C-alpha cells in the first residue's frame with residue numbers, strides 16, 4: 790500500500806511527464822513546418838518516450854494500491870525563435886524534470902517507502918542520460934552555426950539519432966513494456 794503523500798507526489802509526476810510529451814509534440818510540429826524534418830523526427834520519438842515515462846508511473850501507482858489520476862493539461866507553446874531556441878527550452882525543461890524527480894525521491898525516502906524510492910531510481914538514471922543527450926545536441930547545433938548549410942547537415946544527424954532512438958525504444962518493448 791502506498792501513502793497519501795506518495796500517491797499525490799506520483800500523480801504530480803504523471804502530470805509532468807504527460808505535459809513533457811505534449812511540449813515535445815508542439816516542438817516536433819514546429820520543426821516539421823520549419824524545415825527541420827530530422828529534428829522533428831527526433832522530437833516525435835521523444836514525445837513517445839515521455840508518454841512511456843508517464844504510463845510506467847500510472848501502472849506503478851495502480852499496482853501499489855494507489856489511484857492514478859489523468860490530469861487536464863495546459864496547452865504548450867507553439868512559437869519558437871530557432872532550432873537552438875527549441876533545444877535550449879528542452880534542456881531547461883529536462884533540468885526542471887530532474888529536480889522534480891529528486892523531490893519525488895525525497896518524498897519516498899521521507900515516508901520510508903524504499904520500494905517506491907527504488908522504482909524512482911530508474912527515473913533518476915534516465916534523467917542523467919536525457920540531460921547529457923540534450924547538452925550534446927546543443928553543442929552540435931552551436932558547432933553547426935547559424936548558416937543554412939550547417940543546419941542542413943545537423944538535421945541529417947538528427948535523422949540518424951532519431952532512427953537509433955526509435956530502435957532503442959522498440960528494443961526496450963516501447964509501450965508494450967508497461968502494458
Ligand code: FEO
Nearest residue numbers: 806839842886919
Ligand atoms: Fe520523462 Fe524527459 O523526462
